[in-house]
Amino acid sequence: MSRVYGITLAAVMAFGALASSASADGTIRRDVQVNYGDLNLNTEAGASMLLHRIDLAGVKACGGSPFLHPMYSLIADAVTNEFNKCHHDAVARAVATVRSPLLTQIYAEKGETSFQRFADR
Numbered sequence: 001m002s003r004v005y006g007i008t009l010a011a012v013m014a015f016g017a018l019a020s021s022a023s024a025d026g027t028i029r030r031d032v033q034v035n036y037g038d039l040n041l042n043t044e045a046g047a048s049m050l051l052h053r054i055d056l057a058g059v060k061a062c063g064g065s066p067f068l069h070p071m072y073s074l075i076a077d078a079v080t081n082e083f084n085k086c087h088h089d090a091v092a093r094a095v096a097t098v099r100s101p102l103l104t105q106i107y108a109e110k111g112e113t114s115f116q117r118f119a120d121r
Helices: 044-061 074-100 099-111
Strands: 005-012 028-035
Touching: 005 044, 005 074, 028 044, 044 074, 044 099, 074 099
Parallel strands: none
Antiparallel strands: 005 028
């Protein structure tokens, strides 16, 4: 039985005209590799560490921070909302891809709001 040592976290943003490198349909896709071959996903520590890595990869894949977007000063709420949606979707898809019951449980227990870091700033 082979063990998967990494996943590719895919983030899709729909900034439309706001995105500097958007495709014809107004979306941007960024992929970030998350490695976890060094983690035991049958332990809370291992699953929590992978969730942390997925969270950081989600931030990276979605542009690093909405504050860095060139349109942030003009339409901060729209940029922040799009970042949060992108991040949430990317993290949720990555967690589902791993198919680890403990990882899924820890993600569910943390709640969606813990991953919306920029919503209330």
